[in-house]
Every structure is written in structure tokens, then in C-alpha cells.
Amino acid sequence: xxxxxxxxxxxxxxxxxxxxxxxxxxxxxxxxxxxxxxxxxxxxxxxxxxxxxxxxxxxxxxxxxxxxxxxxxxxxxxxxxxxxxxxxxxxxxxxxxxxxxxxxxxxxxxxxxxxxxxxxxxxx
Numbered sequence: 001x002x003x004x005x006x007x008x009x010x011x012x013x014x015x016x017x018x019x020x021x022x023x024x025x026x027x028x029x030x031x032x033x034x035x036x037x038x039x040x041x042x043x044x045x046x047x048x049x050x051x052x053x054x055x056x057x058x059x060x061x062x063x064x065x066x067x068x069x070x071x072x073x074x075x076x077x078x079x080x081x082x083x084x085x086x087x088x089x090x091x092x093x094x095x096x097x098x099x100x101x102x103x104x105x106x107x108x109x110x111x112x113x114x115x116x117x118x119x120x121x122x123x124x
Contacts (some may be wrong), residue, residue: 002026002094002113009118016122020081022096022115024038029053030074032100036081037108038092038120048094050105059105063089086104086122093117 014070020036035050049070050059058070071080079096096115103110 004113004115005010006096006115008091009094009120011121014087014122014124015088017084018120020094020118022079024077029077032098032104034072034079034106035097037097038094040092043106047106057123068086088122088124091122
């Protein structure tokens with residue numbers, strides 16, 4: 001059974017940091033592209049960051065550039081998202097996702113598997 005389980009969310013004050021983790025089971029991630037998306041209330045799901053199957057290439061949404069870092073550990077089947085300098089605009093449910101083969105890493109509909117999400121709340 002394929003599972004993506006996010007953890008590490010929570011409440012933090014403005015300027016704080018959080019590290020999200022995504023533990024994958026049911027398949028090996030070494031041949032898959034991994035991404036993080038987020039969705040705030042009343043807004044569409046937004047691409048945050050992605051990392052190609054090899055780990056050589058990373059991609060970030062405009063809101064994440066310079067503040068967030070995505071990483072992967074294929075041996076542990078884990079993907080992480082380090083988030084620094086958080087603002088209230090980062091408040092959302094964050095989702096881990098995976099896809100293999102062709103697709104656009106910043107397009108949610110190209111992903112095959114999704115986690116249930118973890119809530120991040122940034123307060124001022």
C-alpha cells in the first residue's frame with residue numbers, strides 16, 4: 001500500500017522555522033520526482049518546491065525561493081522541506097506528492113501520489 005505521511009507541521013511565530021518531513025512507503029522514491037504543495041483556505045493548491053529523481057535538480061515556487069530548501073534521502077525514502085523566515089502568508093496545509101516518468105514538477109495534476117497533509121500556522 002502506497003503511503004506518503006507528512007510530519008513536522010505546527011504553529012510558529014513570524015520569522016521562525018519548521019522542517020517538514022515526508023515518509024514514503026509502498027514504493028521506492030529513487031526513481032520518482034518529489035514535490036511539496038500547499039493549500040490555504042479559499043485558495044488553490046500551490047506549488048512550493050520539487051526535487052527531481054536524482055536529487056541534482058531542485059525547483060521552487062516564487063514564494064519559497066530563498067527561504068525554503070527541499071531535500072531527499074533515497075536510502076531512507078524520505079523527503080524534507082526546510083522552511084525559514086516564515087510569514088503568516090505561509091499558513092496552509094502542506095502536502096507531499098510523488099510522480100514518476102514525464103511531467104511538470106510544478107503541476108499538481110502530474111503527480112500520482114499524495115499525502116494527507118500537515119498544517120502549518122504562522123502567527124504574528
